[in-house]
Amino acid sequence: MPSTILDVAALCGYSRATVTRAFSEPHLVKESTRNKVYEAARKLNYTPNAIAQAMPRMRTDNIAFILYEHQSPAFLNPFYAPILDAVVDMSHALGLSVIISSSADTRLPNGEIYIKKQVDGAILAGQINAELIDYFQHQHKPIVLLNNITRSEDRICLAIDDYSGSVQVVQHLIDRGHRRIALIQGNFSDHVMKGRRAGYVDTLRTNGLPVKAEDIFTIQADYEHAMGCFAEILDGRSKEDYPTAFYCTNDEIAVGIIKGVYRRGYSVPRDFAVAGFDDSILEDD
Amino acid sequence: MPSTILDVAALCGYSRATVTRAFSEPHLVKESTRNKVYEAARKLNYTPNAIAQAMPRMRTDNIAFILYEHQSPAFLNPFYAPILDAVVDMSHALGLSVIISSSADTRLPNGEIYIKKQVDGAILAGQINAELIDYFQHQHKPIVLLNNITRSEDRICLAIDDYSGSVQVVQHLIDRGHRRIALIQGNFSDHVMKGRRAGYVDTLRTNGLPVKAEDIFTIQADYEHAMGCFAEILDGRSKEDYPTAFYCTNDEIAVGIIKGVYRRGYSVPRDFAVAGFDDSILEDD
DNA sequence: CTGAAAGCGCTTACAG
DNA sequence: CTGAAAGCGCTTACAG
Numbered sequence: 021m022p023s024t025i026l027d028v029a030a031l032c033g034y035s036r037a038t039v040t041r042a043f044s045e046p047h048l049v050k051e052s053t054r055n056k057v058y059e060a061a062r063k064l065n066y067t068p069n070a071i072a073q074a075m076p077r078m079r080t081d082n083i084a085f086i087l088y089e090h091q092s093p094a095f096l097n098p099f100y101a102p103i104l105d106a107v108v109d110m111s112h113a114l115g116l117s118v119i120i121s122s123s124a125d126t127r128l129p130n131g132e133i134y135i136k137k138q139v140d141g142a143i144l145a146g147q148i149n150a151e152l153i154d155y156f157q158h159q160h161k162p163i164v165l166l167n168n169i170t171r172s173e174d175r176i177c178l179a180i181d182d183y184s185g186s187v188q189v190v191q192h193l194i195d196r197g198h199r200r201i202a203l204i205q206g207n208f209s210d211h212v213m214k215g216r217r218a219g220y221v222d223t224l225r226t227n228g229l230p231v232k233a234e235d236i237f238t239i240q241a242d243y244e245h246a247m248g249c250f251a252e253i254l255d256g257r258s259k260e261d262y263p264t265a266f267y268c269t270n271d272e273i274a275v276g277i278i279k280g281v282y283r284r285g286y287s288v289p290r291d292f293a294v295a296g297f298d299d300s301i302l303e304d305d
Numbered sequence: 306m307p308s309t310i311l312d313v314a315a316l317c318g319y320s321r322a323t324v325t326r327a328f329s330e331p332h333l334v335k336e337s338t339r340n341k342v343y344e345a346a347r348k349l350n351y352t353p354n355a356i357a358q359a360m361p362r363m364r365t366d367n368i369a370f371i372l373y374e375h376q377s378p379a380f381l382n383p384f385y386a387p388i389l390d391a392v393v394d395m396s397h398a399l400g401l402s403v404i405i406s407s408s409a410d411t412r413l414p415n416g417e418i419y420i421k422k423q424v425d426g427a428i429l430a431g432q433i434n435a436e437l438i439d440y441f442q443h444q445h446k447p448i449v450l451l452n453n454i455t456r457s458e459d460r461i462c463l464a465i466d467d468y469s470g471s472v473q474v475v476q477h478l479i480d481r482g483h484r485r486i487a488l489i490q491g492n493f494s495d496h497v498m499k500g501r502r503a504g505y506v507d508t509l510r511t512n513g514l515p516v517k518a519e520d521i522f523t524i525q526a527d528y529e530h531a532m533g534c535f536a537e538i539l540d541g542r543s544k545e546d547y548p549t550a551f552y553c554t555n556d557e558i559a560v561g562i563i564k565g566v567y568r569r570g571y572s573v574p575r576d577f578a579v580a581g582f583d584d585s586i587l588e589d590d
Numbered sequence: 591c592t593g594a595a596a597g598c599g600c601t602t603a604c605a606g
Numbered sequence: 607c608t609g610a611a612a613g614c615g616c617t618t619a620c621a622g
């Protein structure tokens with residue numbers, strides 16, 4: 021068994037309160053006694069028990085990062101990985117630890133939903149269900165939503181501006197002379213798809229270009245499906261009906277389209293323009 | 306304040322012990338009373354306090370994943386990201402949570418090293434310092450080392466077989482007819498570099514090929530340095546002295562070399578063969 | 591099947 | 607600057 025504060029107290033001859041203070045608020049303890057405490061602690065290999073500290077403090081210095089994503093695993097997701105990385109970095113700088121949870125939420129025997137681990141707050145990423153959000157609110161734990169739909173006043177929600185991102189991409193393509201721009205959209209959550217498509221549609225219209233249903237494709241957002249989609253487009257129509265540009269609603273799709281282009285002996289950007297969304301690191305490769 | 310087990314006990318008229326059991330060992334409680342407990346709990350929005358549970362149980366159901374890596378951030382590292390992902394998946398399946406720590410280890414006021422968060426065990430990835438390993442051993446917490454040098458009997462250590470991986474790569478290149486193979490090695494930890502280089506050197510020798518110092522390069526393991534390295538090689542020698550193949554000790558370097566090849570108007574594998582190490586997802590792009 | 595009681599290892603007013 | 611004491615919210619033998 022690891023030694024406790026009582027063992028240290030016994031060995032150095034001071035009270036438990038003094039031992040605690042020597043570790044938590046060293047300045048409250050006279051230097052000479054502090055050193056005796058430390059010496060005893062070292063002999064006993066004593067280290068504070070974080071969970072025992074957390075209870076009376078009513079604070080854990082833990083936050084949860086809860087990712088809801090069917091598409092792909094947390095850390096391999098090129099959109100969330102850099103975010104998670106930043107979260108961990110900043111948390112450590114603040115003395116917090118990060119607990120990774122999936123949204124495969126725990127349920128109590130009575131059916132109630134809850135997060136097993138005690139945390140002081142949470143970052144909820146993606147289409148987290150409302151029950152879980154309520155759970156945190158009931159516990160009076162602060163949360164930050166990431167890419168969620170909730171627009172309520174009393175919650176912090178960081179999200180991508182899907183609409184204007186789309187507008188910028190499509191306008192850029194039009195400015196480069198493209199008149200026939202295909203939309204290859206991943207099957208993301210409703211509000212994301214809606215926003216990005218609206219940007220596409222509106223921008224075409226603003227520029228006096230027709231919106232053609234046959235140029236809009238919804239696929240599973242990975243590069244294999246994107247490659248398949250590209251092949252189908254070429255096979256399904258004559259050359260003069262080929263789009264000249266592809267606006268993909270994420271970068272993995274864009275990678276797939278580019279691969280498709282090369283597979284068919286074409287080249288980017290010579291034969292087709294391809295634009296993605298997200299600014300993932302994938303673009304570098 | 307969130308409600309406690311005592312609130313629930315008061316509301317439903319049973320003792321705290323019964324409330325506990327209704328949640329932790331439901332089968333020990335008569336169904337009718339169990340339901341009354343659940344009803345009271347629901348009314349009060351009660352949820353067990355995980356840290357209070359952990360204390361008498363002497364168990365947290367948490368494990369730490371501690372990554373020591375100067376090279377690049379945890380989740381963006383193409384080698385560790387998939388591992389971390391699998392760790393989290395499996396942990397959740399086992400009812401464990403994962404706490405992410407860096408090896409920017411915490412120190413107590415007395416200089417003693419320790420992990421602030423209470424965990425039942427840990428996975429230590431990379432060149433973790435020995436103090437931290439000792440810490441866990443003193444606490445009698447099980448640990449698994451990942452890619453560490455420690456070869457001691459009483460520790461589990463998963464590692465890449467650097468030597469035979471290298472042998473396979475280099476032999477493959479030789480089998481394809483290459484006689485001049487450059488080694489572009491990342492500045493990884495000593496034992497990794499040593500193992501991979503030994504595989505390279507030995508395989509050249511076994512095949513009766515000369516080992517040339519000017520064909521061995523040590524660089525920072527990112528694709529930019531790799532690109533630069535490639536350019537330098539070409540600039541520094543005449544065409545007949547070009548290596549025909551590049552064995553890179555990780556995939557990021559290989560990506561950089563490939564980029565370098567194309568920048569110079571050459572092509573892979575037509576003009577140069579390029580091989581990496583790690584089987585990262587990067588290879589797909 | 592249920593309850594009373596001791597205990598998990600620490601913290602924090604309150605005194606002195 | 608130090609200590610005695612109550613408390614954090616739960617669990618678990620031990621009885622009944």
